[in-house]
Amino acid sequence: MESLAHYIPQLMITAGIIILAIEVAVLGFATFILFFLGLSLIITGAICWVGLMPATWPVILLANAILTTVLAGVLWRPLLRMQSHTDDKRVKSDFEGHIFVTSETVNKSGSALYTYSGIQWKLKSDIEIAAGCEVEVIKAEVGVLWVKAV
Structure with a gap:
């Protein structure tokens, strides 16, 4: 010691x-x-x-x-x-930019579904998009893909 x-x-x-x-x-x-x-x-x-x-x-x-x-x-x-101090910059998801044709009418309620990457996603949009339109993913949330018409 x-x-x-x-x-x-x-x-x-x-x-x-x-x-x-x-x-x-x-x-x-x-x-x-x-x-x-x-x-x-x-x-x-x-x-x-x-x-x-x-x-x-x-x-x-x-x-x-x-x-x-x-x-x-x-x-x-x-x-x-x-x-x-936090950074409020939104992170871009890998799903953003994915383009596909929707089989159902897409609106804000999220009733339209789309299976991608083994997951069934709810599709949402600020404006109504008719079935059969080509859409692009603009934002991905948990279980929800926000889309816009291409």
């Missing part, structure tokens, strides 16, 4: 990196507390390693508690803002 006492700064930096890896890889950066703790362990370990702070347990625990609190106070809002 005495031999580990000589490597406290290195152990703290290693523990901080492991905690950051768990936060990012396992939890997907969903909780910030492990991020703040890991960061404070790395910073405190580096400060001890350089010799600016004694590597004793009471000093290390107090420094980590204070540094974790300061990091949480400073970084909480920016990280929350970064996490709440």
Whole structure:
């Protein structure tokens, strides 16, 4: 145990990196507390390693508690803002652009059905499309293909 006492700064930096890896890889950066703790362990370990702070347990625990609190106070809002940013860009489906001839009248109610790729899809359109018309898929939702006349 005495031999580990000589490597406290290195152990703290290693523990901080492991905690950051768990936060990012396992939890997907969903909780910030492990991020703040890991960061404070790395910073405190580096400060001890350089010799600016004694590597004793009471000093290390107090420094980590204070540094974790300061990091949480400073970084909480920016990280929350970064996490709440979403991209509203619509993703294009592989079904979009598929052209076929409908066998039933297509309207907004979704009563027309079409079997494609082993799935029976409801067909919907903003305007009524007569049976036998060629249509193109413009949007795919769960179980629904939105079409327009070609």
